[in-house]
Amino acid sequence: MILEGLPRRTKEYRAGAEIIAEGSRPQESCLILEGFAARAQHLSSGKRQFTAVHVAGDFVDLHGLLLKQMDHGVIALSPCRVAFVPHANLKTVTETNPHLTRMFWLSTVVDGAIQRAWITCLGRRSAIQHLAHLICELYLRLEIVDRAENGKFEFPVTQAEIGDMLGLSNVHVNRMLQELRATGLIRWRGSTVQIDDFEGLSTFAEFDPLYLNLSREPR
Amino acid sequence: MILEGLPRRTKEYRAGAEIIAEGSRPQESCLILEGFAARAQHLSSGKRQFTAVHVAGDFVDLHGLLLKQMDHGVIALSPCRVAFVPHANLKTVTETNPHLTRMFWLSTVVDGAIQRAWITCLGRRSAIQHLAHLICELYLRLEIVDRAENGKFEFPVTQAEIGDMLGLSNVHVNRMLQELRATGLIRWRGSTVQIDDFEGLSTFAEFDPLYLNLSREPR
DNA sequence: CGGTCTATTGACTGGCGTCAAGCACCGTGG
DNA sequence: CCACGGTGCTTGACGCCAGTCAATAGACCG
Numbered sequence: 001m002i003l004e005g006l007p008r009r010t011k012e013y014r015a016g017a018e019i020i021a022e023g024s025r026p027q028e029s030c031l032i033l034e035g036f037a038a039r040a041q042h043l044s045s046g047k048r049q050f051t052a053v054h055v056a057g058d059f060v061d062l063h064g065l066l067l068k069q070m071d072h073g074v075i076a077l078s079p080c081r082v083a084f085v086p087h088a089n090l091k092t093v094t095e096t097n098p099h100l101t102r103m104f105w106l107s108t109v110v111d112g113a114i115q116r117a118w119i120t121c122l123g124r125r126s127a128i129q130h131l132a133h134l135i136c137e138l139y140l141r142l143e144i145v146d147r148a149e150n151g152k153f154e155f156p157v158t159q160a161e162i163g164d165m166l167g168l169s170n171v172h173v174n175r176m177l178q179e180l181r182a183t184g185l186i187r188w189r190g191s192t193v194q195i196d197d198f199e200g201l202s203t204f205a206e207f208d209p210l211y212l213n214l215s216r217e218p219r
Numbered sequence: 220m221i222l223e224g225l226p227r228r229t230k231e232y233r234a235g236a237e238i239i240a241e242g243s244r245p246q247e248s249c250l251i252l253e254g255f256a257a258r259a260q261h262l263s264s265g266k267r268q269f270t271a272v273h274v275a276g277d278f279v280d281l282h283g284l285l286l287k288q289m290d291h292g293v294i295a296l297s298p299c300r301v302a303f304v305p306h307a308n309l310k311t312v313t314e315t316n317p318h319l320t321r322m323f324w325l326s327t328v329v330d331g332a333i334q335r336a337w338i339t340c341l342g343r344r345s346a347i348q349h350l351a352h353l354i355c356e357l358y359l360r361l362e363i364v365d366r367a368e369n370g371k372f373e374f375p376v377t378q379a380e381i382g383d384m385l386g387l388s389n390v391h392v393n394r395m396l397q398e399l400r401a402t403g404l405i406r407w408r409g410s411t412v413q414i415d416d417f418e419g420l421s422t423f424a425e426f427d428p429l430y431l432n433l434s435r436e437p438r
Numbered sequence: 439c440g441g442t443c444t445a446t447t448g449a450c451t452g453g454c455g456t457c458a459a460g461c462a463c464c465g466t467g468g
Numbered sequence: 469c470c471a472c473g474g475t476g477c478t479t480g481a482c483g484c485c486a487g488t489c490a491a492t493a494g495a496c497c498g
Contacts, residue, residue, distance in 0.1 A: 023429075041339045043425055049342040051335040063328040066321065071332050071430035094321055098314045102285065105313075105324045109282040112327060113290050115334040116270040120260045122341035123268040123386025127454075158476060167342025169455050174478060206262055210242075211290035346486070377444065391486050393446060 006093075008083045013076040015156070020061060022073035028084040031059050035080030036157065039072045040164070050165045051118070052111065053077070053138070057145045059107050065090050078156045106213075113211040122167050125206070128176045130166050132205035135186060139195060140209055151198055156191035225312070227302045232295040234375070239280060241292035247303040250278050254299030255376065258291045259383070269383045270337070271330065272296070272357070276364045278326050284309050297375045325432075332430040341386050344425070347395045349385050351424035354405060358414060359428055370417055375410035 010033065013019055019037060020026055037060060038050040051072060054060045060074055065087050094101045117137070121130040138155065142148035159177065160170040168176070180186055185201045187194040195201055202209075229252065232238055238256060239245055256279060257269040270291060273279045279293055284306050295301075313320045336356070340349040357374065361367035378396065379389040387395070399405055404420045406413040414420055421428075 039335070041335065043339070043343055047343045049339040051338045063331060066325045066328045067332065067432060069429060072335060094324075095317045098317075098320070101317075101320060101324075102313055105320075105327070106285045108324070108331060109285045109327055112282060112331045112334060113286065115331060115338060116258070116260065116291060118338055119270045119334060119341060120262070120268040122338060123383075124262055124266045160476080164342075167338075170476090171456080171478090172454055175454090178478085210288060213286060378446095379444080388487055389444090390446085390488080394486085397446085 006085050006089050008085045010081060010083045013080040013082060015076055015078050017076045017080075018073060019076055019080070019082060020064075020070060020074040022070055024073075025069050026061070026064050026087075028086050029059065029062050029064050029090060030074070031083045031085065032056055033081040033083055035082075036077040036155070037074055037080055037082075038077050038161070038165070040075055041072045048164050049167060050161075052115065053165060055138070055141055055145060056147060059104070062090075062104055063108050063111075077161060110213045113213065117211050127166065127168055127172060128179055129205050131162070131173070131176050131180060132185070132201050133207050134162075134165060135193060135195065136198070136202055136205055136207040136209075137212070139193075139198070140212055140214065144214060151195035153193055154191050155193050225304050225308050227304045229300060229302045232299040232301060234295055234297050236295045236299075237292060238295055238299070238301060239283075239289060239293040241289055244288050245280070245283050245306075247305050248278065248281050248283050248309060249293070250302045250304065251275055252300040252302055254301075255296040255374070256293055256299055256301075257296050257380070257384070259294055260291045267383050268386060269380075271334065272384060274357070274360055274364060275366060278323070281309075281323055282327050282330075296380060329432050332432065336430050346385065346387055346391060347398055348424050350381070350392070350395050350399055351404070351420050352426050353381075353384060354412060354414065355417070355421055355424055355426040355428075356431070358412075358417065359431055359433065363433060370414035372412055373410050374412050 008031075013035075019030060022040070022042065032054050034056050037054045037058075039052040039054070039060070041049050041051060043049075054074075061070070064070060090104070093104070114137070117133070121133050125133065139148050139151070139153060142153045147153055158170075159173045162168075162177075163170045163173045166173065177188060181188060183200075183204070185195070185197050185204065187196065201207070227250075232254075238249060241259070241261065251273050253275050256273045256277075258271040258273070258279070259267055259269050261267050273293075280289070283289060309323070312323070333356070336352070340352050344352065358367050358370070358372060361372045366372055377389075378392045381387075381396075382389045382392045385392065396407060400407060402423070404414070404416050404423065406415065420426070
C-alpha cells in the first residue's frame with residue numbers, strides 16, 4: 001500500500017502489550033509493520049474474544065478515523081513494530097485523493113469480509129473445521145506479504161490465544177489441534193505451522209478464498 | 220442519509236426472496252427502504268448463517284462497490300421495498316464528493332462494528348445472553364428510524380431464522396425464547412416484540428450501545 | 439377439509455467447558 | 469549444580485449446554 005508521504009511515528013511493543021485501549025479515542029490510526037496483533041473485546045466475566053487477527057502490512061484501525069471511540073482494543077500477540085499515522089493527515093487524504101481513499105475504504109471492507117467469515121465459522125462450523133479455516137486464512141494472508149511459503153509460516157501465539165480467536169477454551173483448542181495433526185494435514189510444533197496438504201485442509205474446512213479479495217482487479 | 224440526486228430503481232420482494240445472490244457480481248448497490256433483510260452465507264451441509272440483519276434505511280451492500288464479487292447473499296426476511304443505485308454513480312460520488320464518501324465509508328465501518336459485536340456474542344456469550352443482545356441491538360437500530368418505540372417493535376421472522384442469526388438450532392431458539400420470556404424482561408407474541416425492561420435486558424445481555432455509533436459527532 | 443408452515447415439547451446424544459493434576463520448558467537465584 | 473516459580477501444554481473426569489430426531493399441536497390457506 002502506498003503510504004509514502006504520510007507522516008508517521010513508529011513504536012515497538014512486547015508480546016501481550018496493549019497497543020490501543022478499548023474505549024479510547026485515538027487521534028491516530030495504526031499499521032502493523034512487523035508481528036501479529038489482535039482486536040479484542042472483553043466481557044465482565046473476564047472472558048475475552050478476538051474479533052480479528054492482524055499481520056504485517058495490515059492497517060489495523062483505519063476505521064478508528066470514522067468511529068471516534070474504539071469498541072475494541074488492539075493487543076500485540078507477538079513482539080510488534082507499529083506505525084501510527086495522525087487522523088488529521090488521513091482526513092486530508094480523504095479530501096484530496098479519491099483513489100487512495102478508495103484503497104483505505106477497501107481495506108476496511110475486506111476486514112468486514114473476514115469478519116463475516118469468522119461469524120459463519122463461529123455459528124455453523126465445528127471447532128475443528130473452524131481451526132482449519134483459520135489456518136487456511138492465515139496462510140494466504142501471510143503469503144501475500146511474504147511471511148509464508150511452501151505451506152509453512154510462523155505463528156507465535158499460545159493455545160489460549162487461539163481459543164480467544166475461535167471462541168473455545170484452551171483445553172478444547174489443545175484437543176482439536178491434536179485431532180487436526182492426527183489427520184496428517186498439518187504439523188504444528190512450537191510456533192511453526194506446516195501445512196502438508198493445503199488442498200485437503202481447504203476442503204476439510206470448506207474454505208473459499210474468495211472473501212480475502214486477493215485477486216487483482218481495478219477499483 | 221442524503222441520497223437525493225442519485226438515480227435509482229426500486230423493487231419489491233416477498234419474504235424469503237433472494238435480493239442478491241451469493242457469488243454474483245452486482246453492478247448496483249442496494250438500500251432497504253422498508254422491511255427486513257439479512258446477509259447469508261451457506262455451507263455445503265445446507266446450514267446457513269446470517270452475518271447481518273438489515274432494517275429500513277440501511278445501505279446493505281455498499282461494500283459490493285469495492286468487493287466486486289459477493290462473498291454472501293442478501294435475502295428478504297419480510298416483504299421488502301429495495302432501492303438500487305448503480306455503482307457507476309457511486310463511483311462518481313467517491314471522486315467528487317469527499318463528505319458523502321466519508322458517510323458511505325462510515326456506514327460500512329458501522330456494519331463492521333456490529334459484526335464484531337456478533338463475533339463476541341457467538342464466541343463468548345451464552346445462547347440466551349446472545350438472544351437478549353440481539354433484541355437490544357435491533358431495538359436501538361429500529362428506534363432511530365422510527366420503527367420502534369416504547370420498547371415495542373415488529374420483527375416478522377421465524378424462529379429458524381433467528382437461529383440463523385444466532386448460530387443456533389430452531390429448537391434451541393424456542394427454548395431460549397421461552398426462558399427469556401419467563402424472566403419478564405420481554406414479551407414476544409407473533410411478530411411483535413415488547414421489551415418491558417430495557418435496562419434489565421441490557422444488563423442481562425451485557426449490551427453496550429457504544430458500537431452502534433448512535434451519537435452525533437462531526438465526521 | 440387436507441396441506442404446509444411454524445411453534446412447541448420430550449428423549450437422547452454429544453461437543454465443549456470446567457476443574458484439576460501432572461509435565462515440560464525456561465529463566466532466575468542460591 | 470540444582471532448587472524454584474512461572475508459563476504453557478497435555479490429559480482425564482465430569483457435567484451441562486445445545487444439536488438432533490421425532491411427534492404433536494396450532495395457524496393459515498387454497
